[in-house]
Amino acid sequence: MKVVKTIKEVRENVNTWKKEGQTVGFVPTMGYLHEGHGSLIKKAREENDKVVVSIFVNPMQFGPTEDLESYPRDLEKDSKFCESLGADLIFNPEPEEMYKDGFSSYVDMSVLTEELCGLSRPVHFRGVCTVVSKLFNIVNPDRAYFGQKDAQQLAIIKHMVQDLNFDIEVIGCPIVREEDGLAKSSRNTYLSAEERKAALILSRTVKLGREMLEAGETDADKIVEAMKKNIExxxxxxxxxxxxxxGLTMQQIKKVQKPMLVAMAVYIGKTRLIDNTIWD
Incomplete structure (x- = not known):
């Protein structure tokens, strides 16, 4: 497995593989990898001849008061993890490699980005769409893999690929959880022992919402209110x-329908965590 820092090196490797008729799977990440990322890499390994993982903490998707500087990083550990799962290439650029001096071109989206995380993180999805578009152009994969824990992001990427005619199949993979139910996240490392225990309220609340759906509740507001009361x-x-x-437009609904996303973002202490369930 290779670790490369430049766009030129990525393209040289991928072009060689493509000339040999090999397919390329791509897993974009911000690093500090865990079993959730691992499930994406494994899926890419199963479905493609070659696998590229990007590790890039993208400054464009962080707001001015967010955790860009403190976001956890461990390239050595990530490299061993990727190699153990059969990745062929890690792309680990510096911000200056991705955003040259004078950079001023962005990929923006309306409607899907205006709800949920888009309300409290107004610059976030412009940064996500821009960097993912750049990575798609650099890596030129056949398939790209994203986790359903970031369900809004997954819907946005699928829509962007359709709108901008990327010849890439976007594949969503299920949420991976700890044994006690907490969704795997790089930000879980921020939690103290007390906060880690408190964070289980997210998965318990997702389970509550799911149980109400499976019991036949058709009023979306009732489900949301019951979930809020449980978190409180x-x-x-x-x-x-x-x-x-x-589940497609990310717009609020009153009545249960399919596809539907019931999603939450909750601060445990200073750490913002997300979780969801999809009714499809």
Missing amino acids: TEPLARIDYVKAVD
Whole structure:
């Protein structure tokens, strides 16, 4: 497995593989990899001849008060993890490699980015769409893999690929959880022991919402209110949002329908965590 820092090196490797008729799977990440990322790499390994993983903490998707500088990084550990799962190439550029002096071209989207995380993180999805578009152009993969924990991001990337005619299949992979139910996240490392225990309110609340759906509840507002009340029983939790939205447009809905996304963002102490369930 190779670790490369430049766009030129990525393209040289991928072009060689393509000339040999080999398919390329791509897993874009911000590093500090865990089993959730691992599930994406494994899926890419199963479905493609070659696998590229990008590790890039993208400054464009962080707001001015967010955790860009403190976001966890460990390239050595990530490299061993990727190699153990059969990745062929890691692309680990510096910000200056991705955004040259004078950079002023962005990929923006309306509608899908205006709800959920887009409300409290207004610059986030412009940064995501821009960097993913650049990575798609650099890597030129046949397939790209994203986790369903970031369900809004997955819907946005699929829509962007359709709108901009990328010849790439975008594949969503299920949420990977700890044994006690907490969704795997690089930000879980921020949690103290007390906060880690409190964070279980997210997965318990997702389970509550899922149970109401499976029991036949058709009023989306009732599900959301029950979920909010459940989160409020945890003193360390502070709700950013809990919403039921159309699974394709990300717009709020009143009545249960398919596809539907019930999603939440909750602060446990200072750490913002997300979780969801998809009704499809």
